[in-house]
Amino acid sequence: MEPVSLVPHEGRWRCPLQHAQADYHDGYRGRIFRDLLSRSLSPLHRDSCPLVGDGGDAGLVPVGHPRREEDCTRHPVLDRKVRSGRDLRSRLKSWRGAFSPRHCSPMKMADATFMNGDACVLERDSCGFFGKTHYPRATIRTGFHMRIPIKEVTPGCERAEVCGFVHEVRDLGGLVFLLVRDRTGIIQVTVPKKKVAEDVLCAVRDVSRESIVRVSGTVKAIDKAPGGRELVPESFEIISRAESPLPLDVAEKVPAELDTRLDSRFLDARRPRVAAVFHIRSVLARTIHEYLFSAGFVNITTPKIVAAATEGGTELFPIAYFEKEAFLNQSPQLYKQMMMGAGFEKVFEIGPIFRAEEHNTTKHLNEATSVDxxxxxxxxxxxxxxxxxxxVTLYRRVDEECRPFLDAMEIKDFSVPSCPFPRLPYDEAIAIAQKKTDEQVTYGDDIGTAAEKAIGEEMGGHYFIVDWPTAIKPYYAMPYEDDPSICKAFDLMHPRMELSSGAQRVHQYDLLVRQIQSKGLNPDNFSFYLLPFRYGMPPHAGWGLGMERLVMTMLGLSNIREAVLFPRDRHRLVP
RNA sequence: GCCCAGGUAGUGUAGUGGCCUAUCAUGUCGGCCUGUCACGCCGACGACUCGGAUUCGAAUUCCGACCUGGGCGCCA
Structure with a gap:
């Protein structure tokens, strides 16, 4: 048996399948495993011998083993060479201390040694007594008591244990086909009724669609089966039985309306095409963080409960704040500007914003996520x-990393836009709208839905609208010095809708006060915001990007509610 | 907030005054079936949003409430 070799996989180091059929467990198992793995596989410990634990009967099992006694294994946590299992065991106490109690307390901890490919695992039960269990090499290699991701069950596997939802049951009489689904894929479990154990048969008869099951058995390479392999169970356990009928059909034989789906979003999100949206959204969030951190930005968090409106205009949700009146914040605008006054220079926040507008459309939410x-x-x-x-970075990242999710959504024509986007001055945008629509559009109007659509068709891709009239942008947008009737504000447009708006801000105290007054607002209500402008405020600019609208336009979703797990709109407050 | 369209088994639908004891699919239950892959076949189960009105008779027409979808306004 060769020492374990490690391969990079989705940003982590992991063991190839033949050595440890275990990864990505949820719950304690995964945390322990990943924790051990990530500790042991830092570059310093590249050659160490990782331990794999399932938290259950098997305790912790070393993966791979040194070829000779003198092949020392660097202990994953102690960062020192360990000569033998006995040595390793002697370090157990301090080794245990390296884990937080939340990792350790529910687990049976174990120590292990190995000879000739076999493992000898010392296990401790809850009373603190040690027992000794001998696991032959084959057991380790096949992942005894180990759940493995379904996509990693290949025709080459001898045995496998999988856990997941029962996707479909097809009972042919003497032969039952079950499809079991986890987040990585679907595998066919084939049950020849005459050949399996009685308890397996009982469980298979009893199981319902969408129940959680654990199945372990032998893997057979069969061309007729999906994925070229099937699992013939030696054990079949119903971990959690699903009631029937289901509120909606997860297997997608019958479509469900969005409203029905949102009522049972947890079931809806079991559908791979729905889950794909949120996996992609997660990649977007991660990429935004990576991009901004690497550009030197500081992540901040600003209050969502505020005393007053920031910009006027939009309606706010009033809330009771002890004896005071308060509101849910519509935007972190004023706070991120104040952090410019604090000298942070580059800040960002990805957080919720709240708008109490009674709009009820496919592109508005009352709770949205803003990238500021x-x-x-x-x-x-x-x-x-x-x-x-x-x-463009986000589009490129999705294009590179999210192929399986795009496939699940049946998106075939995903294309990455290219920089720079056209800068369309507001007056030219109005001219296009006047030319292309029947609507009365004049200079100084906000750009309505029809005009937005007409201009979008003309532009064909992402574009900026720049040089807006000062009168229709918020007070904090900086007017041009040579023509104060227009300002340094911009909107980033997708042909379907507005994605982002931003501006260079007014940083001069006197001008800002005048602009607040000219909007009919009272500067006294903004004293907390105005204060930093009196004590040295750098010139600054920024924007806010609607996360849901980004997801929606990127993935061609017809309704913005598809881009949020639990949308809040005019009528929906539950779940 | 305004305008339009809707509300029928768990889900998605057909039905626009009597042929409705309400269609079809999926589902669930029972039966048959050893290579299905939307398995197939046979049988059963399961619904007209609520309240009022018109009518001999209402799922169907009218009024109101509630809920939903779409559009507009406003907004990101």
């Missing part, structure tokens, strides 16, 4: 360049 960015010593050109580069 603010940069000191920057103007609107700088932050537009940042925004378009980020957007």
């Amino acid at each position: 960015v603010e940069v000191s010593y920057a103007d609107h050109h700088h932050v537009m360049a940042l925004l378009e580069d980020l957007l």
Whole structure:
């Protein structure tokens, strides 16, 4: 048996399948396993011998083993060479201390040694007594008591244990086919009724669709089966039985309306095409973090409970805050600007925003996620360049990393936009709208839905609308010095809708006060916000990007509610 | 907030005054079936959002409530 070799996989080091058919467990098993693996596989410990634990009967099992006694194994946690199992065992106490109690307390901890490929595992029960269990090499190799991801069950496996949902049951009489699904894929479990044990047969007869089962048995390479392999169970356990009928059909034989789906979102999200949206959204969030951190941004968190409106305009949700009146924040705008006054220079926040508008459309939510960015010593050109580069980076990342999810959604024509996006001055945008629509559109109007659609068709891809009239943008947008009737504000548009708006901000106290007044607002209500502008405020610019709209336009979703797990709209407060 | 369209088994649907004891599919239950892959076949189960009105008779027409979808306004 060769020492275990480690391969990079989805950003982590892991053992190839033949050595340890275990990874990505949820719950304690996964945490222990990953924790051990990540500790042991830092570059310093590249050659160490990882331990694999399932937290159950098997305790912790070393994967691979040194070829000779003198092949020392670097202990994963102690970072020192361990000569033998006995040595390893003697370090158990301090080794245990390296884990937090939440990792250890429910587990049976174990120590292990190995000879000739076999493992001898010392297990401790809850009373603290040690027992000794001998696991032959074959057992380790096949992952005894180990759940493995379904996609990693290949025709080459001898044995496998999988856990997941019962996707479908097809009972042919003497032969039953069950499809078992986890987040990685679907495997066919084939039950020849005359050949399996009585308890397996009982469980198979009793199981319902979408129940959670654990199945272990032998893997057979069969061309007729999906994925070229099937699992013939030696044990079949119903871990959690699903009631029937189901609120909606997970196997997608019968379509369900969005409203029905949202009522049972947990079931809806079991459907691979729905789950794909949120896996991609997760990749987007991770990429935004990576991008902004590597560009030197500081992540901040600002209050969602506020005393007053930030911008006027939109309706706010009032809440009772002890003896005071308060609101849910519509935007982190004022707070991220204040952090410019704090000298943070580059900040970002990805967080919820709340709008109490009674709109009820496919592109509005009452609770949305905003990606907010603010940069000191920057103007609107700088932050537009940042925004378009980020957007292209996100598209490229999804294109590179999310193929299986795009396939699950049957998106075939995913294309990455290219920089730079056109900068369309507001007056030209109005001219296009006037030319292409019947609606009365004049300079100084906000761009309505029909105009937005007409301009989007003309532009064909992402574009910026720049040089807006100062009158229709918020007070914090910086007017041009040579023509104060227009300002350094911009909107990032997708042909279907607005994705982001931003501006270079007013950083001069006197001008800001005048602009607040000119919008008919009372500067006294903004004193907390205005204060930093009196004690040295760098020039700055920023934007806010609607996360759901980004997901929606990127994936061609017809309704923005598809881009949120649990949307909040005019009528929906539950779940 | 305004306008339009809807509300029929768990799910998705057909039915626009009497042929409705309400269609079909899926599902669930029972029966048959050893290579299915939307398995197939046979049988059963299961619904007209609520309240009021018109009518001999209402799932169907009218009024109201509640809920839903779409559009607009406003917004990101």
